[in-house]
Amino acid sequence: MLLVMKELKAVIHFVCSVEFWRMALLWPVSLLTSHFQLLFQNLFPRKSNPYKRCVPPITGIKRPVCIVTGATSGLGAAAAYALSREGFHVVLVGRSSHLLSETMADITSRNKDACLEAFQVDLSSFQSVLKFKDSLQQWLLDSDMHLSIQLLINNAGILATSSRLTPEGYDQAADPGVVKTNIMREVPSFLSLMAFTVLKLLGLLQSPEKGINSVLDAALAPPETSGVYFFGGKGRTVNSSALSFNSKLAGELWTTSCNLFINSQLACRDLSN
Numbered sequence: 001m002l003l004v005m006k007e008l009k010a011v012i013h014f015v016c017s018v019e020f021w022r023m024a025l026l027w028p029v030s031l032l033t034s035h036f037q038l039l040f041q042n043l044f045p046r047k048s049n050p051y052k053r054c055v056p057p058i059t060g061i062k063r064p065v066c067i068v069t070g071a072t073s074g075l076g077a078a079a080a081y082a083l084s085r086e087g088f089h090v091v092l093v094g095r096s097s098h099l100l101s102e103t104m105a106d107i108t109s110r111n112k113d114a115c116l117e118a119f120q121v122d123l124s125s126f127q128s129v130l131k132f133k134d135s136l137q138q139w140l141l142d143s144d145m146h147l148s149i150q151l152l153i154n155n156a157g158i159l160a161t162s163s164r165l166t167p168e169g170y171d172q173a174a175d176p177g178v179v180k181t182n183i184m185r186e187v188p189s190f191l192s193l194m195a196f197t198v199l200k201l202l203g204l205l206q207s208p209e210k211g212i213n214s215v216l217d218a219a220l221a222p223p224e225t226s227g228v229y230f231f232g233g234k235g236r237t238v239n240s241s242a243l244s245f246n247s248k249l250a251g252e253l254w255t256t257s258c259n260l261f262i263n264s265q266l267a268c269r270d271l272s273n
């Protein structure tokens, strides 16, 4: 009884929050818009072909290196496995060493040729990210690998039910979606179960293995591809919002991100001196 009351209280609290309504209204609208575009493309096929995937060649024993963040669950784990199958040396980034070992064992059991390396990183802490950068550079130097990273799947993230800051005071963001993963771990279980059930009934809920296809399409698109929005797998794309083409805003985002990075780097150096 106490548990039910607690769950009910959490549901009411979440349903009354701005985050809930932002997700409940904006997310289905953008999702349905993309699905309608796919439907339209099926009914009236375009002349342009879907994008073909393009995997960097393996030169000698050196495999192309890719990094997958949030590789211990859902889409990240599916991406790590799929990219190991494509011949990449996959660097798995996760915050739990136990989950990293479990994911590596799972991938190796399904792909005996997989080349994997794991790093324990908490991406919400800049200090942890900087430590990762140093360890990664050292590992690349020590292990006769390609000295560059060919691919970064910047995947880590959760659907947070409240806004919170990193230890350095920065905001964190999440990108909600429609793949059955642990994404709703913070949402009261009653609501997440209901959301997944409705999505399944509507035929919109995908497995991580299927859902990862548009991410892989984007990651492995021909190098000259830029500014397209992959959706629905099989190399298909849909139109993204006008805001995503705002180059002034994109420039500001880039400059702000670079400044945050430089300031945090300086702050971390000061702390360690």
Ligand SMILES: NC(=O)c1ccc[n+]([C@@H]2O[C@H](COP(=O)([O-])OP(=O)(O)OC[C@H]3O[C@@H](n4cnc5c(N)ncnc54)[C@H](OP(=O)(O)O)[C@@H]3O)[C@@H](O)[C@H]2O)c1
Binding pocket: 069, 070, 071, 072, 073, 074, 075, 076, 093, 094, 095, 096, 099, 121, 122, 123, 124, 125, 155, 156, 157, 158, 159, 174, 175, 176, 177, 178, 179, 180, 181, 182, 183, 184, 185
């Ligand atoms: N599921 C969807 O329908 C969907 C659709 C579109 C986009 N997305 C986006 O896809 C990404 C992956 O989500 P998912 O659905 O696969 O969810 P998930 O199953 O919950 O996986 C999230 C992964 O990110 C890791 N992670 C979270 N915070 C981290 C941090 N601070 N440092 C390091 N790792 C961290 C988690 O590690 P722990 O397990 O250790 O917490 C976990 O491995 C998210 O960015 C999400 O917004 C999801």
